[in-house]
Amino acid sequence: xxxxxxxxxxxxxxHGSALVTAxxxxxxxxxxxxxxxxxxxxxxxxxxxxxxxFDLVIVNGEGSxxxxxxxxxxxxxxxxxxxxxxxxxxxxxxSVSGLSASVLASIGRFRRRFVRDRxxxxxxxxxxxxxxxxxxxxxxxxxxxxxxxxxxxxxTDASDEAKTGQLIDIHRSLPGSRMISLRxxxxxxxxxxxRRVWQHRLKTLLSTPMPLSPWSLRYAxxxxxxxxxxxxxxxxxGLVAGRYHAVCLALRLGIPxxxxxxxxxxxxxxxxxxGLTDRLVSMDELAGDPKLGVPRxxx
Numbered sequence: 001x002x003x004x005x006x007x008x009x010x011x012x013x014x015h016g017s018a019l020v021t022a023x024x025x026x027x028x029x030x031x032x033x034x035x036x037x038x039x040x041x042x043x044x045x046x047x048x049x050x051x052x053x054f055d056l057v058i059v060n061g062e063g064s065x066x067x068x069x070x071x072x073x074x075x076x077x078x079x080x081x082x083x084x085x086x087x088x089x090x091x092x093x094x095s096v097s098g099l100s101a102s103v104l105a106s107i108g109r110f111r112r113r114f115v116r117d118r119x120x121x122x123x124x125x126x127x128x129x130x131x132x133x134x135x136x137x138x139x140x141x142x143x144x145x146x147x148x149x150x151x152x153x154x155x156t157d158a159s160d161e162a163k164t165g166q167l168i169d170i171h172r173s174l175p176g177s178r179m180i181s182l183r184x185x186x187x188x189x190x191x192x193x194x195r196r197v198w199q200h201r202l203k204t205l206l207s208t209p210m211p212l213s214p215w216s217l218r219y220a221x222x223x224x225x226x227x228x229x230x231x232x233x234x235x236x237x238g239l240v241a242g243r244y245h246a247v248c249l250a251l252r253l254g255i256p257x258x259x260x261x262x263x264x265x266x267x268x269x270x271x272x273x274x275g276l277t278d279r280l281v282s283m284d285e286l287a288g289d290p291k292l293g294v295p296r297x298x299x
Contacts, residue, residue: 001032001033001034001055001056002033002034002036002054002055003028003033003034003035003036003054003055003056003057003058004035004036004039004044004051004054004056004057004058005021005024005025005035005036005037005038005039005058005059005060006039006044006057006058006059006060006075006078007041007059007060007061007062007064007071007074007075008021008037008038008039008040008060009021009060009062009064010022010037010038010187011038011040011186011187011189011192011196012186012196013183013184013185013186013187013196013200013222014182014183014184014245015182015183015184015223015226015229015245015249016138016182016243016244016245016246016248016249017062017245018184018187018226019137019138019141019226019245019249020060020062020093020136020137020138020245021037021060022226023137023138023140023141024037024058024060024092024093024137025037027137027140028058033056035058036054036190037190038187038189038190038191038192039189039190039191039192040189040191040192040193041074042192042193043189043191043192044078045074049085051081051082051085051087052085052087054087055088056087056088056089056090057078057082057087057088057089057090058089058090058092059075059078059079059089059090059091059092059094059110060092060093060094061075061091061092061093061094061095061096061115061116062093062094062095063095063244063262063264063266064094065094065095065096065097065099065107066095066096066097066098066099066264067097067098067099068098068099068100068103072099072103073103075091075107076102076103076106076107077106079091079106079107079109079110080106080109082109082110083109083110088111089110089111090110090111090112090113090114091107091110091112091113091114092114092134092137093114093116093134093136093137094113094114094115094116094120095115095116095117095120095264095266095269096115096120096123096124097119097120097123097264097265098264101127104124104127104129105127107124107129108127108128108129112131112132113129113130113131113132114131114132114133114134115131115132115133115134116133116134116135116136116266116269116270117133117135117266117269117270117272117273118133118269118272118273119265119269119272120133120269121133133273135270135273136244136245136248136270138245138248138249138252139248139251139252141252144230144249144252144253145230145231145233145234145253146234146253146254147233147234147236147253147254147255147256148234148235149235149236149237149238150235150237151232151235151236151237152176152177152178152236152237153174153176153177153178153236153237153238153239153240153293153294153295154177154178154179154180154232154233154236154237154238154239154240155167155168155170155171155174155177155178155179155180155239155240155242155293156179156180156181156182156239156240156241156242156243156246157179157180157181157182157183157214157217157218157242157243158242158243158260158262159242159243159262159263160262160263161214161215163242163260163283164214164217164218164242165213165214166283166287167179167240167242167260168212168213168214168217169287170240170286170287170290170293171240173290173293174240174290174293174294177240177293179212179217179221180223180229180232181217181218181221181222181223182243182245182246183218183219183222184222184223184224184225184229185197185200185201185204185222185224186200200219203215203218203219204219204220204222206219207219207220208220230249230253233249233250233253233255234253234255236255237295238255238256238257238294238295239255239256239257239258239295240257240258240260240286240293240295241257241258241259241260241267242259242260242262243262244262244266244267244270246259247259247267247270247271247279248270251274255295256295256296256297257279257295258279258280258281258286258292258293258295258296259271259279259280259281260280260281260282260283260286261280261282267280268280279296
């Protein structure tokens with residue numbers, strides 16, 4: 001059986017999203033499904049009737065389905081295309097919030113929906129749409145190295161550049177800490193434009209001589225290779241997590257952490273599900289008392 005992975009977020013150059021894609025491919029393979037990854041959105045939208053050359057479609061929701069964002073509209077349109085062609089389509093690994101009634105109706109046309117938290121499930125239930133809760137695919141990573149500590153506290157970037165700037169200030173107020181970005185060099189797509197790859201290389205060259213900033217952190221100071229990135233996490237003294245997938249990786253590796261909410265409630269919703277909402281601190285609290293940034297050990 002052959003399936004197409006839609007919304008392969010790893011193409012953006014992000015360690016968390018790359019791990020999600022790798023886990024989805026591996027899980028599909030264990031069930032006899034060849035999951036074709038590495039297609040960008042324009043390539044998928046250009047398929048037209050060619051979409052039906054696949055036996056099914058699996059859509060990676062991640063943090064894309066909120067507030068009628070462009071990605072949410074694309075996913076909704078794809079659900080309609082597949083339903084109209086009687087092509088089985090499944091939404092997986094999704095957080096869902098803030099959608100218009102028409103987009104919600106389209107999400108309801110997936111054959112099944114698997115969401116990453118109970119808040120997303122409750123949101124869909126309010127629109128009479130059924131879903132199952134399966135937490136983020138990064139948490140299925142069986143080869144994750146266990147946390148052993150010994151290194152500096154790591155402070156991650158955030159999806160919002162201004163918030164990344166604030167986290168850099170927090171890092172500077174925590175002696176011995178290190179800034180780290182979840183962004184990395186984008187892979188070449190299997191089917192699609194390589195423009196993002198070349199843009200990243202150019203921006204890396206331009207930012208290499210620059211001092212630490214949200215821009216240089218994302219490009220010149222990014223860490224290539226999941227193994228190398230995971231090793232840094234495993235030997236850290238703890239994590240100040242500004243991104244959802246940083247929290248997921250901290251949970252998977254057993255790293256003491258505190259977390260900052262992102263542009264949606266997905267981090268809070270995950271921590272609520274696992275009973276660790278006390279790990280969430282506001283940026284104002286962290287800026288006012290940098291000692292909050294020293295991750296507290298697990299109870």
